[in-house]
Structures are given as structure tokens and as C-alpha cells.
Amino acid sequence: MAAVAQxxxxxxxxxxxxxxxxxxxxxxxxxVDIINLAHGExxxxxxxxxxxxxxxxxxxAAGSPIVALATVPIAIxxxxxxxxxxxxxxxxxxxxxxxxxxxxxTFGMSIAxxxxxxxxxxxxxxxxxxxxxDPSISTLGLVVPKMKLVAFLGAIALTAVLYLYLVxxxxxxxxxxxxxxxxxxxxxxVDVEHTRALTFGLSSAIAGGVGAFIAMILSIQPxxxxxxxxxxxxxxxxxxIGSIPGALVGGLLLGTVEELTTGLxxxxxxxxxxxxxxxxxxxxxxxxxxxxxxxx
Amino acid sequence: xxxxxxxxVESAISAARRAFGGVWRPIGRVLRWLLPPERxxxxxxxxxxxxxxxxxxATLVVAALPFVGLQEGFYMTIASELFLxxxxxLSWDLVGGQTGYPSFGNMAFFGVGAYATAILVKDHAVAFxxxxxxxxxxxxxxxxxxxxxxLRLRGGYFAIATLGVLLTAQQVSRNLxxxxxxxxxxxxxxxxxxxxxxxxxxxxxxxxxxxxxxSKTRFGYVLNAIRDDEEKATSMGFNTTYYKTAAWMxxxxxxxxxxxxxxxxxxFIDPQTAYNAAWNVEIIAMSLLGGxxxxxxxxxxxxxxxxxxxxxETLATGWQLIVVGVxxxxxxxxxxxxxxxxxxxxASELEYYRYGGGSQAEDASETDxxxxxxxxEPADIGGPNGPGVxxx
Numbered sequence: 001m002a003a004v005a006q007x008x009x010x011x012x013x014x015x016x017x018x019x020x021x022x023x024x025x026x027x028x029x030x031x032v033d034i035i036n037l038a039h040g041e042x043x044x045x046x047x048x049x050x051x052x053x054x055x056x057x058x059x060x061a062a063g064s065p066i067v068a069l070a071t072v073p074i075a076i077x078x079x080x081x082x083x084x085x086x087x088x089x090x091x092x093x094x095x096x097x098x099x100x101x102x103x104x105x106t107f108g109m110s111i112a113x114x115x116x117x118x119x120x121x122x123x124x125x126x127x128x129x130x131x132x133x134d135p136s137i138s139t140l141g142l143v144v145p146k147m148k149l150v151a152f153l154g155a156i157a158l159t160a161v162l163y164l165y166l167v168x169x170x171x172x173x174x175x176x177x178x179x180x181x182x183x184x185x186x187x188x189x190v191d192v193e194h195t196r197a198l199t200f201g202l203s204s205a206i207a208g209g210v211g212a213f214i215a216m217i218l219s220i221q222p223x224x225x226x227x228x229x230x231x232x233x234x235x236x237x238x239x240x241i242g243s244i245p246g247a248l249v250g251g252l253l254l255g256t257v258e259e260l261t262t263g264l265x266x267x268x269x270x271x272x273x274x275x276x277x278x279x280x281x282x283x284x285x286x287x288x289x290x291x292x293x294x295x296x
Numbered sequence: 297x298x299x300x301x302x303x304x305v306e307s308a309i310s311a312a313r314r315a316f317g318g319v320w321r322p323i324g325r326v327l328r329w330l331l332p333p334e335r336x337x338x339x340x341x342x343x344x345x346x347x348x349x350x351x352x353x354a355t356l357v358v359a360a361l362p363f364v365g366l367q368e369g370f371y372m373t374i375a376s377e378l379f380l381x382x383x384x385x386l387s388w389d390l391v392g393g394q395t396g397y398p399s400f401g402n403m404a405f406f407g408v409g410a411y412a413t414a415i416l417v418k419d420h421a422v423a424f425x426x427x428x429x430x431x432x433x434x435x436x437x438x439x440x441x442x443x444x445x446x447l448r449l450r451g452g453y454f455a456i457a458t459l460g461v462l463l464t465a466q467q468v469s470r471n472l473x474x475x476x477x478x479x480x481x482x483x484x485x486x487x488x489x490x491x492x493x494x495x496x497x498x499x500x501x502x503x504x505x506x507x508x509x510x511s512k513t514r515f516g517y518v519l520n521a522i523r524d525d526e527e528k529a530t531s532m533g534f535n536t537t538y539y540k541t542a543a544w545m546x547x548x549x550x551x552x553x554x555x556x557x558x559x560x561x562x563x564f565i566d567p568q569t570a571y572n573a574a575w576n577v578e579i580i581a582m583s584l585l586g587g588x589x590x591x592x593x594x595x596x597x598x599x600x601x602x603x604x605x606x607x608x609e610t611l612a613t614g615w616q617l618i619v620v621g622v623x624x625x626x627x628x629x630x631x632x633x634x635x636x637x638x639x640x641x642x643a644s645e646l647e648y649y650r651y652g653g654g655s656q657a658e659d660a661s662e663t664d665x666x667x668x669x670x671x672x673e674p675a676d677i678g679g680p681n682g683p684g685v686x687x688x
Contacts, residue, residue: 035452093629099451100398104584105628107400107577112621119614226573230463233456271467275460279445282457 002141007263008256013148014217015255018231020155020210022239022247023162024203025232030242031179031199034091034102038110039232040225042204044117045082046075046211047220051126062129065150068216072154075212076205083204087197095196110225117222127219151213158209162202163244175199179242227271234278328642336643343592347508355501359494368489374606376489376561379496381602383554384575385582385594386503387547392580393588394516395543396523397447400576401458402551404442404465405435407570409552410559411469414481417560419474424487428495428556435552436545443544447537450526459573466571480566483559492561499557500595503550508591519543523589574617578605581624587636596635 025039050071055061090109094101136145166172177185178195186192207228214220235254239246254274261273331339343350358375366372384406392398412431416422422430446457469475510516518539521529530536559565578601586597601623608616631638 029452035456090625090629094632097632100392100396100455101628101632103398103400103452103455104577104580105625108581108621108624108628110621111574111577112618112625115615115617115621119618226463230456230460234460237453266471268467268471272464275464278460279457282449282453 003263004260006142007259009142009144010148010263011256011259012252013144013152013255014259015252016152016155016159016248017210017213017217017251018228018235018255019248019251020159021207021228022232022235022251023159023244024206025229026236026239026241026244026247027162027175027199027203029236031175032087032091032095032196034095034106035099035233036091036200036203037103037106037229038086038113038225039106039203039207040228040230041110041113041117042079042083042207042225043211043214043228044220044222044225045113046079046208047215047224048117048121048126048211049075049078049208050212050215051128051220054128061126062131065130065132065147068128068130069150069154072209072212076209079208079211080201080205082208084197084201086204087200088193091200092193092196110229114222114225121222123222125219125221126215128215130216145217148217151217154213155210158206159244159248162206165202166244171195171198175202230271231274234274237278238281327638331639331642333643333645336639339639340643347591348505351501351504351508355497358497362490362493372489372493376493376496377606378599378602379493379500380554380558380561381579381582381598382595383496383500383503383550384579385586385598386500386507386591387550387554388579389583389588389590389594390507390519390543390547391540393583393590393594394511394523395519395540396526397450397540397544398455398580399458400455400573400580401446401460401462402547402579403571403573403576404458404462405439405548405551406555406558406572406575407462407465407469407567408435408438409555410565410570411475411481412552413556414483414559414565415474418481418483424560428553431556432549432552435548435555439545439548440541443541443548447540447544459576462571462573462576466567469571470567475567478567480564480570481559483563483565486560486563489561492557495557496554496561499550499553504591504595506546511591515539515542520589574620577624578620581620581627584634585623585627585631587634587638587640590634590636593634593636600635 021039021043024042025036028034028036028039050068051061053071053074054063054068058067086109090105091102094105130147132146135147136143137149138144166175174185174190174195175198177188177190178192178199182192185195211220231254235247235250238253239248239250257274257277258270261267261270265273361375362372366375384402388399388402391402409431412434413424413427416427416430417424442461446454446461449457470478475481510519518529518534518536521532521534522536522540526536555570559570562569579598582597582601583594584597585601586595587593601620604623605616605620608619627634633641
């Protein structure tokens with residue numbers, strides 16, 4: 001039983017990261033109406049930005065917690081710019097066309113980015129070593145690695161900031177307006193093109209920030225992106241499109257299910273189990289657990 | 297973002313757009329000069345009227361190549377691969393282009409066919425022709441089960457669910473013992489290269505013939521109706537589930553035939569190559585490049601794109617997928633209707649002059665898909681032939 005509790009804790013810790021990635025994915029889906037198949041590549045790029053910043057500044061991929069965390073805002077900033085430019089130059093060309101064209105453009109971006117990354121940085125996995133004096137906390141028979149806890153809190157914080165931004169600020173309100181009705185938003189003076197690009201930038205930024213955390217607790221490699229895109233999709237469908245709390249719950253749930261699968265069966269079945277669950281859910285409850293009747 | 301950097305980004309973006317337009321517009325002009333509406337219309341009409349004759353002549357010419365100098369080796373391998381990709385692209389298009397269900401998981405059937413054939417031939421000493429048929433039937437059953445689940449979904453949901461099926465199938469074959477795990481299977485005793493050349497060609501010709509025939513029957517029209525408006529097709533009294541499942545299973549059958557032949561042709565399979573998500577994007581790109589929803593389009597696209605991939609592979613190994621990615625993006629933005637679709641678009645410009653603007657407006661509503669419409673709708677609605685008969 002203690003083992004199961006440990007798996008659940010591990011799952012929740014990782015799940016928050018999945019959730020934050022999925023929130024970015026859901027944001028583009030909801031606002032720009034694009035299923036961004038290159039979203040996982042933004043996670044990958046964020047991880048590499050953090051990694052290379054550390055290597056450039058410190059000299060190798062290891063650092064104290066403060067130094068490592070200082071690279072997260074850099075990853076966020078760089079990925080914001082990348083996302084903004086991708087939307088303005090490429091994705092904007094296919095908005096409002098067939099869903100299939102938008103899928104292809106983003107998949108084309110995904111392949112090109114992934115393969116360029118392999119060319120530039122080789123396919124070897126890399127990781128950032130964060131040195132803690134005492135790497136984990138033990139309470140009630142549970143072991144919690146400190147770095148995972150920090151990453152968990154970081155991912156929750158990123159999600160919360162994004163949520164508050166969307167709900168409280170003026171440009172956040174513009175984003176929600178464009179999501180509801182781009183034409184009406186344009187009529188009241190919202191720059192729709194800019195707002196969509198801003199959304200894409202924010203979505204990539206949160207993915208990039210999480211990517212930096214992933215480089216610290218797991219590892220990164222150029223081909224990791226597709227799995228994160230798929231996880232985001234599972235989570236978003238689970239939680240309901242356009243629902244940030246739904247994505248958060250979905251992410252924590254997916255993390256837990258995956259860790260339980262790894263612990264009780266084998267790590268090589270995680271994908272099959274999560275997709276099996278997704279298929280069941282799509283049949284039973286196509287709108288997701290927290291769906292607000294958003295029409296497809 | 298501060299306004300100064302915002303302006304800089306803004307001007308950089310418009311410069312990029314101008315550069316893109318500067319490259320693209322002259323190409324468009326040259327194409328239009330090469331293909332005036334009359335010629336485009338003639339090409340479409342002739343190929344449509346003499347479809348069977350064209351298919352027969354092309355088949356004979358290609359089948360005769362090994363007798364007039366095409367020897368086993370590099371060029372025969374490339375030719376076989378061109379047939380292989382044509383089969384895959386055409387199968388994808390039957391569901392993706394004709395029926396409007398963009399599958400990102402067709403390669404799952406390829407993998408099932410490839411593994412079934414390899415296991416039967418290697419571990420159970422079944423003859424290749426028998427294994428080929430059994431693999432096809434197995435994929436048919438598999439497609440029936442998967443189709444019952446995923447064909448309930450539409451658009452992006454369908455696309456990602458099928459991608460999930462593909463990756464799950466890959467993971468399962470990596471974990472099972474019968475498939476040889478992640479190291480895969482090596483097949484040494486295989487038929488000659490010429491045999492594969494003819495098997496691939498035969499499967500392709502049968503498939504082109506079948507799809508061409510179906511596109512002229514009620515079956516084909518119902519598929520197109522499902523793509524255009526599934527609810528309307530249902531309300532016309534068609535059992536759309538039956539039609540789309542049938543198309544899906546047919547596509548799976550041919551994809552599995554291609555996969556089964558490929559496993560022996562390649563003499564080696566593993567989960568990474570048999571369930572290849574990148575190939576899945578390639579075949580979608582091929583179909584789109586040639587013209588989704590047409591018979592000739594996917595084949596033209598497969599030959600064109602695979603030729604480019606082979607050339608890039610020879611000149612700069614390792615860059616071929618980057619080139620594929622860039623081509624996919626460029627084609628989707630510049631030629632969303634592909635080669636055949638673009639010819640049809642040029643041909644329909646003649647309709648515009650002959651019958652007024654009805655065909656043009658029809659055109660715009662199709663490509664814009666409900667976005668901002670730039671063409672104003674004229675009052676009259678097409679001529680005696682009805683508005684714009686540009687849809688294959």
C-alpha cells in the first residue's frame with residue numbers, strides 16, 4: 001500500500017508538469033482554433049534553451065538550485081518570441097481553412113524543428129544536474145525528491161500566473177474575446193492577428209518553461225516532443241477544451257495513471273494504457289470531464 | 297512586448313511575407329502561362345474520358361521497363377519505392393481526401409501487414425503469397441475494430457486518436473515476444489527484386505483501378521458527400537457509418553498489402569520503421585501535393601515527393617525529413633489544393649469567362665472554408681452546366 005501511495009505522489013509531481021504543457025496546448029486550441037502538433041517541440045526547445053544557457057554561463061550542465069531556476073525565465077522568454085513569430089509567419093496563413101491543413105502545417109513545423117534539433121545537438125539525451133545537499137525529503141514513509149517538488153511548484157505557479165493573466169488583465173480579456181468571436185473582437189478594436197500571436201507566444205512560453213523543468217528532473221532529447229503533444233491532447237480532451245482547471249485535473253490524473261502503470265505493470269505500457277483510457281472516455285463522454293459544451 | 301520591439305518584429309514579419317510573395321508570385325505567373333484555362337480544361341477532360349486507356353498504357357509501359365534495361369539494383373529499388381508510396385498515398389487519400397477523415401495513423405495497418413507477413417514467412421514457413429493474403433485479412437479485421445471506435449470522431453479528434461493508435465501499436469509490438477521486441481526481425485530468404493517490383497506495381501494498378509471505378513459510382517459520391525457535409529449525407533438516407541467504415545477497411549487492406557510486401561523487400565523490420573509516424577506525414581504530404589480527393593493526385597504527389605526525398609538523401613544525407621517538413625508547410629500555404637486541384641482551378645477560370653462568376657464564387661467558398669471571403673458573390677449562379685464543375 002505504501003508503494004501505491006508513493007506511485008501516486010510521484011504521479012502527482014510529474015502530472016503538474018504535464019498539466020502546464022497541456023494548458024498551453026488548450027489555450028491555442030481554444031483561442032486560435034489550431035491543434036498545434038508542434039507544441040511538444042516547444043517543450044523540447046525550452047529544455048534546450050535552459051540547458052545551453054547553463055552550459056554557456058556555468059561551463060557545464062550542473063548547477064545549484066538558484067542558478068538552474070534562473071534559466072527558466074530565459075526559456076520562457078525565448079519560447080515566447082519563437083511562438084509569436086511562428087504564428088505571425090506560418091500559422092496565420094492557414095487560420096480559418098480546413099482543420100486538416102492546420103494539422104499539416106503544425107506537423108510540418110514539428111518535423112522540421114525536431115530534425116534541425118537532431119542536426120544541431122545530436123539525438124543523445126541530455127539532462128541538467130541540480131545539486132541539492134540533501135536531495136529528498138522523507139515523511140510518512142514517502143520519499144519526495146526536492147527537485148521534483150520544486151518543478152511541481154513551478155509548473156503550478158506558471159499555470160496559476162497564466163490563469164490570472166487571462167482572467168484579470170486587459171490583454172487576457174482580449175484573448176478570451178478572440179476565442180469567443182474574432183469578428184466581434186475586431187469590431188471593438190482588438191488587434192486579432194496580434195492577439196492570436198500573443199496567445200501562441202504565451203502557449204509556447206509556458207511549454208518552454210516546463211521544458212526547462214523537465215531538463216532538470218528527467219531528460220531531454222530532440223524527439224521527445226511528439227509524446228508531450230499527445231499527452232497534452234489526452235489531458236485536454238479529458239479535462240474539456242478551454243478549461244484550465246480541467247486541464248490541471250487531467251494532467252494530475254494522467255501523471256498518476258502513468259506512474260501507477262509504470263509501478264504496477266511496466267513502464268513500457270504507459271502509452272497504451274493512457275490511450276486506452278482516452279478512447280474509452282471519448283466514447284463515453286466526448287465533451288470531457290469539465291467540458292463547457294464547446295462545439296467541435 | 298514594448299512597442300519598439302513590437303515594431304521591429306512587425307516589420308520583420310512583413311518583410312518575410314513580401315519575400316515569400318516575391319518568390320511565389322512569379323512561379324504562379326509562369327504556371328498560369330504554361331497552363332491557360334483551355335489547356336488545363338483539355339488535360340482534365342482527356343484524362344477523365346480516357347482514364348482506363350491511360351491506366352492500361354501506363355501499366356504496360358512501366359511493366360515493360362525491366363525488359364528494356366531496368367536492372368536489379370538502385371534504380372529498381374527506387375522504382376519499387378515509388379510504387380509503394382503511391383499505394384500508401386492513394387490508400388490514405390481514400391479516407392483522408394475522399395471522405396474527409398485525416399488519418400495520422402494509417403501506418404498502423406502498414407505495420408500490422410508487415411509484421412503479420414514477416415512472422416508467417418519467417419517463423420511459420422508460410423509461402424509469401426499466402427502470408428500476403430492472410431496479412432491483408434488480418435489488417436481488415438483490425439481496421440474494422442479500430443474504425444468502429446475512431447470513425448465516431450471528427451477533425452482534430454480523429455487525427456490525434458489515429459496517431460495514438462499508431463503509437464500504441466508501435467509500443468505493443470515493441471513489448472511482445474512474437475514480434476521480436478524492439479530489435480525486430482531480419483528476413484533473409486526473400487524473393488528477387490524483380491518479383492517485388494511486379495508485386496508493388498500489381499497492387500498499385502489494382503488499387504488505382506478500384507479507386508477510379510469507385511469514384512464514378514454511388515459509393516464514391518457518398519464518400520465525397522460525407523467529406524462535404526456528413527449530417528446532410530445522413531439526412532439523405534445514407535448509412536454513412538457503413539460507407540466510411542468500408543472505405544477505411546479498403547484503405548487498410550491496401551496499406552497492409554504494401555506493408556507485407558515491404559517487410560520482405562526491406563529484409564528487416566522493427567517497430568520504429570514498420571510503424572513510422574514520419575512516413576505517415578510523408579504520405580499525407582504526397583496526397584496533398586498531388587491533389588487530395590482525386591485519383592491521379594496522390595500518385596503524382598507520391599512520385600514527385602519521393603523523388604525529391606531520394607535526391608536530397610543522395611546529396612545531403614540526414615536532411616530529407618527537414619526538407620519534407622519545409623515542403624509540407626510551403627505546399628499547404630501556397631498550393632492547398634495540390635497539383636491536380638490547381639489545374640482544376642486554372643481550368644475553372646475558363647468557366648468564369650464563359651458562364652459568369654458563379655463558378656468562381658463556388659471556388660472561393662471551398663478554399664476559404666468560411667473565413668473572410670475576398671471574392672464578392674455575383675448575382676447569377678453559373679451557366680447551363682451548373683456552377684463550377686471543377687471537383688474531379
